[in-house]
Amino acid sequence: NSKVIQTPRYLVKGQGQKAKMRCIPEKGHPVVFWYQQNKNNEFKFLINFQNQEVLQQIDMTEKRFSAECPSNSPCSLEIQSSEAGDSALYLCASSQPGQGSEVFFGKGTRLTVV
Amino acid sequence: GDSVTQTEGLVTLTKGLPVMLNCTYQTTYSPFLFWYVQHLNEAPKLLLKSSTDNKRTEHQGFYATLHKSSSSFHLQKSSVQLSDSALYFCALRPNNYAQGLTFGLGTRVSVFP
Numbered sequence: 001n002s003k004v005i006q007t008p009r010y011l012v013k014g015q016g017q018k019a020k021m022r023c024i025p026e027k028g029h030p031v032v033f034w035y036q037q038n039k040n041n042e043f044k045f046l047i048n049f050q051n052q053e054v055l056q057q058i059d060m061t062e063k064r065f066s067a068e069c070p071s072n073s074p075c076s077l078e079i080q081s082s083e084a085g086d087s088a089l090y091l092c093a094s095s096q097p098g099q100g101s102e103v104f105f106g107k108g109t110r111l112t113v114v
Numbered sequence: 115g116d117s118v119t120q121t122e123g124l125v126t127l128t129k130g131l132p133v134m135l136n137c138t139y140q141t142t143y144s145p146f147l148f149w150y151v152q153h154l155n156e157a158p159k160l161l162l163k164s165s166t167d168n169k170r171t172e173h174q175g176f177y178a179t180l181h182k183s184s185s186s187f188h189l190q191k192s193s194v195q196l197s198d199s200a201l202y203f204c205a206l207r208p209n210n211y212a213q214g215l216t217f218g219l220g221t222r223v224s225v226f227p
Contacts, residue, residue, distance in 0.1 A: 004157070033214045033215075040219075041152075041201055041220045041222075042217075042219055042220075043203070043215075043217040045213075045214055045215075045216075048214050056213060091158070093214075099165070099207050099208070099209050100146045100163065100165060102160045102163070103148075103160070103207075103214070103215055104157075104160075105150075105157040105158045106157055107155070107156060107157045108157070
């Protein structure tokens with residue numbers, strides 16, 4: 001069973017609305033990732049953290065997406081103004097540092113923007 | 115930038131037959147290669163990983179060998195089961211681990227009785 005917990009599993013928002021999803025990484029994992037998986041099952045990296053600090057993020061994330069991973073609280077990803085093209089499965093993942101460390105994924109939050 | 119290519123979008127086969135899913139990659143750096151499996155409505159889960167050239171790695175009946183000379187990490191199984199029906203993703207992680215995983219487009223495997 002996945003030890004990365006994502007909530008909610010399903011989220012429906014209107015265009016222009018905020019959409020917020022949360023993630024509890026596996027205990028002891030300092031590295032957290034957010035990916036977007038589209039309807040064609042393609043993965044797109046959004047942002048990642050190590051110990052609450054942003055390591056990398058893509059341009060899209062910098063503009064409409066915001067994310068944080070505060071200590072002792074769930075990580076979150078928020079879309080400020082949802083667009084139809086944001087409809088996708090948002091996957092949170094965590095790992096130990098290190099190139100060969102297994103990346104553990106949550107089951108995702110499926111966002112539908114209507 | 116890094117890239118992973120999976121040539122088959124869909125593989126359909128009968129239970130008991132062998133399967134091979136192709137994976138090739140491009141990276142400037144020494145990579146770690148992974149195979150993840152994603153069943154319907156489930157989280158992607160690690161199946162195999164390797165960074166060692168020409169060494170076969172196995173798990174749950176699946177096996178793969180990283181060949182750096184051909185930049186390949188093909189996934190194989192000798193006899194598929196119905197429960198192997200899923201999405202399979204090849205991914206690489208460069209030695210700058212902060213970049214996370216770069217995924218291929220995935221191969222859907224459908225196994226029929």
